[in-house]
Amino acid sequence: MHRKRKIIFGSLIIIFNLLISTFLNFTSFAEKDISINNINSTLKQEKLCIIFSHDIHSNLNGLAKAKTVINQVKEIYPHPLILDGGDFSMGTLYQTVFQESASELKMLGALDYDITTIGNHEFDYTGIGFANMLNAAKNSSKILPSIVISNIDWEKSLSNASASKEASKIKKAMDNYGVKDYQIIKKNGLKIAVFGILGKEAISYSPTSNLIFEDPIKCSNRIVKEIKNNENVDMIVCLSHSGTNENPKESEDEILAKKVPDIDVIISAHTHTKLEQPIIIGNTVIASCGKCSHNLGVMEFTLNKGKVNLDNYELICLNGNISSDKTILGELEKIKKQVQKSYLEQFDYKFDQVLAYNPYEFTPYVSFAERQQEYPLGNIIADSYIYAVKKAEGENYKKIDVSIVPSGVIRASLNKGNITVSDVFNVSSLGIGKDGVIGYPLISCYLTGKDLKNTAEIDASIPSFMPESQLFMNGLAYTFNPNRLILNKVVKAALEPENGIYKEIEDDKLYRVVTGLYTTQMLTFLDEKSKGLISVIPRDKNGKPIENYEDHIIYTKNGELKEWVALASYLESFPKENGIPVIPEYYSKTHGRKIICEEDSIIALIKKPNKIFLALVVITTLLLCFMAISITAISRKIRSKS
Structure with a gap:
């Protein structure tokens, strides 16, 4: 009898949790080396190679290896379509010259990226910061990738009384850069349409943009219809900063593929997902390669009589076995000097300065x-x-x-070994203060x-x-x-x-x-x-x-005490060994x-109830009583008719 009561009570607890969760409305893979040996060496006119990345988060060091891979792919496919899914900024010290230098966009241009889109982190320094970055990129006279984003509702954004002035500056900067809803690009005799969207969750993470966005699925239907009616294209690609999720109801790009089936390829960003194999929904290929320049995705397609067939899909690990492109390394050194002069000097730190030694393997964040x-x-x-x-x-x-x-x-862990200023900044790299200084x-x-x-x-x-x-x-x-x-x-x-x-x-x-x-x-x-x-x-x-x-x-x-500076100064305070502070055994x-405490006895589950628990008990009891009364009334009505 005791066991039966325990099971019944446990079931009620589950029901309570489901009720309150509804009321609130509220992938990790082992990396492996992937060579490019599987890339088809037979080049035909109907063949298309797409190289892609997303969620780089200012991890520009990995781009030196990415450039090497891109050059190798080009030996087989001289004209690949190179795409990025957004959040190319915010995550390392390189971001600190985001507004005045636009280093991330310029580096994508140096790698021959054709098109990127906007992620929520591009607005971390507010919409004005994003506008400043676009203007800095345009004024640099460097080769830059095109930018596509289709679901900014400009009519509502520009008429918003509290934010119209800022929205106007963003619109002007985007027009100056040449940002479009979608871009038509020709590769190997093929005509491809590429458009970009910011997903629902990503929109909720972009309050500092001061922009109003259209529902991404509604917008995608409109854009795809416009492309099909006005452009004679061989393929439609969506750079979707929305992402996938293990819960199908929250997997925005899987929902997008079902709701807008005429999209041929979705480069799925935002959730940092690493798909060893693509998700195929109907005729739509959903591809993700992970975050922070750890991997580069390569896909091969055959386009024939309006049909798009995926022939090969690989994630190439940008690890130590791949050499770094010397030209890109040279550009990174220039950016480092900019970071040192315009940002780090005010904190009396240097980019690669060793702050402490960590003898332990901390759990990755x-x-x-x-x-x-x-x-x-x-x-x-x-x-x-x-x-x-x-x-x-x-x-x-x-x-x-x-x-x-x-x-x-x-945003990062403290790895075993020497901990540098750059490492510490990566841990707490978000945001900007009242002083306009990063962090x-x-x-x-x-x-x-x-x-x-x-x-x-x-x-x-x-x-x-x-x-x-x-x-x-x-x-x-x-x-x-x-x-x-x-x-x-x-x-x-x-x-x-x-x-x-x-x-x-x-x-x-x-x-x-x-x-x-x-x-x-x-x-x-x-x-x-x-x-x-x-x-x-x-x-x-x-x-x-x-x-x-x-x-x-x-x-x-x-000036302001930044989160990352607090951590840096604490690491420096530890006792030294051989002249270097060492993280103590305490950590x-x-x-x-x-x-x-994972007790599951009835007493453990109900002892010391708070007001929320008691309120839910009352609500649930009332609901059960209402259901019982309703069922009884319906039963009586049925019997009376009989």
Whole structure:
């Protein structure tokens, strides 16, 4: 009987989770060497070779090897179509000259890319930053790739009272560059139409663009119809910054292929997916080669009497076995000097300067989405925030109780071996501050004890469907049970121990918190996503909700205290061996900041229920009663008719 009750209760918990998840509305492959030996050496007029990449994220070092591969392919196919799916910027120190130098676009031009599109990260420095980049590229007189993007709704963007001025500047820069809805290009006697779209999720990640976008599928149907009616093309290619997903309902490019079947090829970007084999839906080929210049995709097609056949698909690993093109290496050195002069000098750092030695294999940041738990990499970043604020405030330092780092702002790992300035920047490469300087700054704010507990609950519940919201914290320790109802998973929370003793969190007390500028904005966003069920409100020292987070930025003698600079300075503080700081053994393991308790007994699942749990019990009970009453009424009506 006890086992039966346990099964029934477990089923109810699953139902509760499904209900609240609906209410909230809320691939890792082993790399391998791939040669180009399989490329067909028989060149015919109806043959087309497409070389593609996406999500380069300013990893320009890999482009030196990519150039070597492109040259080798050209020995077989002299006129390949070379395409990129967007997010070519934001991810390394090279991005710091994005606005004034447009290095990413110029490097794509140097590799003979024909066309690229716009990803959400192209707007990280706001729409004006993107416009500045386009103008800088155009004024450089360098060979540049064409840009296509079709689902910007210019009518709505230009008439938007709050953002029309900025939208107008973006439109002017795009017109100056020559950005089009779609481009017709001829290769090997074939006529190919290429258009670009920004996907729904990518649009939601582009609030700083100040642009309004048309639904990507609606737009694609319109563009494809226009191409078929007005252009006599052999192939239609979509550069889709939308991506794929293991969940078919969230796999935007698979949905696109079904809804717009006349697209022959989709270069699928945004989700960083690496498809060892393409996804084929109807007659549409969906291709992805992964992120950060790790691979280059090569496809061969035969076009015959209106039919497009995929003959070969390969991902070529851009590893150490491929030599780097010397011309591209020379261009990269020039960009490095620009970065040093215009960006790094203000922080007293050098591009390849060694900051510390790491004796340990940290879990790669891409693995954080696989399991919600404590990680040493998250701990060292959270600890660095407190260290850097202490150093910046000196004698005026006021105790920080908690530091918070969301996994969404962690963009790279600290690998085993020497850690350079470039490596550290890659870890925290996102954003821009109030000062207009690259990198999110740290801010100081206050949270109530209740807010701190809610922060732990957000970390325990939300990452299951929004991995980037996983939090790493110094100062807050808690235990959660993943088997419990969503938003009711935390069973214990306290301040981290001082002298081995955990301190109780007082609900109404204010606690000083340090975190990044983006994180405070994200906490507000999560409040909206939870429909008000759970909230975290950053406040000033008097307990008043903060209206402008930029007013609470922490400063050093060099200006805003950037997230990456905090980590760099912390690494430099470690004890030295042979003249180089070494990451201590403390960071070879975790320290009980986040404890997982996977009990599934009925008592464990319902003890210490919060208001959300109780409210859902009431709602579910009412729903079940309503269903029972409805079924009874229908049954009586049927019997009466009989």
